[in-house]
Amino acid sequence: MSIDLSCIRLNGETVSLTLRDGRIAAITPTQGPATAVAMPLPVDPHVHLDKTFTISRCSDIKPGLFGAIEACHADADHWTEDDLHSRASKGLAEAYDNGLSALRSHVDWVQPEPPLAWSVLNQLAGDWQGKLSLQLAALVPLDLLSDEESGRRIARRVAADGGVLGCFAYCNEDLDAKLEKVFRLAEHHGLPLDFHVDEGLSIDACGFDTIVALTAKYAMSGRVLCGHACSLSIRPEEDVARVMEAAARAGTALTVLPTTNLYLQDMQQGRSPRLRGLAPMQELRNAGVNVVLGADNVADPFYPRGCYDAIDTLRLACLASHLDPADWVGAISSNAARAMGLASRELTVGAPADFLLIGGTDWGDALRNPRAARRVIRAGQTHSTEKDAA
Known part of the structure; x- marks a missing residue:
């Protein structure tokens, strides 16, 4: 043609x-x-292929982030090799048809041993090589990853498979010390880092600040990507301005996830949301932070709709955050590729x-x-x- x-x-x-x-x-x-x-062909730095297309078998989901986590854990009983392969393959095919050239999928990792999804998705990464680049990031609870023995085992396996080390951090006890253990693991094994951090509307959620400081301390500019940082939307402006400037100096990037954040934050039964939980994208970028966009969850308890289409993600972000689309194309292409450690697009x-x-x-x-x-x-x-x- x-x-x-x-x-x-x-x-x-x-x-x-x-x-x-x-x-x-x-x-x-x-x-x-x-x-x-x-x-350029878009890339998506933040999806969840292990959870995708499970919404049809999940019912009575409690409102909000932790309700979605509970529903997803319950559905994990159905995650056989065939089930994971089928659902993830459907997601990869949709992404490819929509023009995506690379994805980073987070993979739930809740025990010291690798989950079945890690093996299945690594196999799919090989199957799609040459058509669609698939990176895998371990999504481990911070308390598990910061445990000395468990953390070493997980980091060794992630490094052996060429993956990305990551965790979920939200108002944990001894947060700073635990996050520093994660950075030490990354330094020892030469791993990039990707965090789910401050995914909630607590004014006390300041894990992003610690990650920024540790990025600078361990000289990991360009190798640390955070996702969500919803609390930046409600914290005092002077605190947010300070951490934005620090993030720019340290080289810590941030992925904003408009579908899942808009859907889950300030979610209560029978009440319209007032607080939308999107990090201040314009101010972050103006401060010099690399701000990128991801589809996050597709047809699972965290977001029951959605698709693997970066253009759809950009369209929603422009509406939700009053962005000029021409100025933000890089958030789903060149800048997103840089945040993933990929070559220029x-x-x-x-x-x-x-x-x-x-x-x-x-x-x-x-x-x-x-x-x-x-x-x-x-x-x-x-x-x-x-x-x-x-």
Whole structure:
């Protein structure tokens, strides 16, 4: 199928793209309105393939984050090898069809020994190699990971499998000391870190501050990614300003998860939420923090809807946080790739012709309509069916 690349909006300009041998041969400024916007194939730094597509068998879920955790733990009795493989494969296929080129999936790890999901997803990572890059991050309770013997066992296995070390931290006792043990494990094994931190609306939830300080102490700039940090939305502004500046200096990145945070935070039966729990994205980025976006949960107790589509995530984030979409494309592409330790995803002359085209004169027009025509281009060839414009 031929692709019209004569009037494409790229990096704020209308250009004509020339492709040759699977690469971008030329980018030429041109006149006239654009017919589509272009961006590098997106990446998602924060999903949960082990939990995905379980909502249909979960009932009587209690409101809020800890209700979702309880429901997910109960459903884990169904997590056989076939079940995990089937559900995760469905998620990976959806992500690929929507143009994603890389994912980082967190994997619940609640005992010292590796969970079955870790093995299944490692197998799938190999199966998808060359099509979709899949990183795995161990999601371990902080109290377990900071235990001396358990922490060593877990970190050794994560390092052996080329994974990412991570944990869930929220107002734990001796939080600072336990988090420092995690950083020591990462330093010893040469592992990047990814935290679920401060995923709640307690004004006392300040784990993000400790992680930022430890990132600086252990010189791990660019190798520490946090997710959520919901409490930054309600903490005193002077405290938030201080930690934002410290995070920028330390090189600690933050993933904002609009679907799950909007769904779970301030959730009470029969009452509309007042507090939405989204970290202050604009202020964080203005301070110099690398702020990226993730889909988080898809069709599970943490978020019963959703999809593996970075464009859908960007659309929601722009609505929820009053963002200009053209300024935030990097949060689902180049900046997100950097937070994951991946190579640059910029569209430049000589770069691989791997990109997404969405019908529209500019990014505002392209995101206006969820059914806007879309094409996924890999190595210069269309790899998915064009969506019909409404």
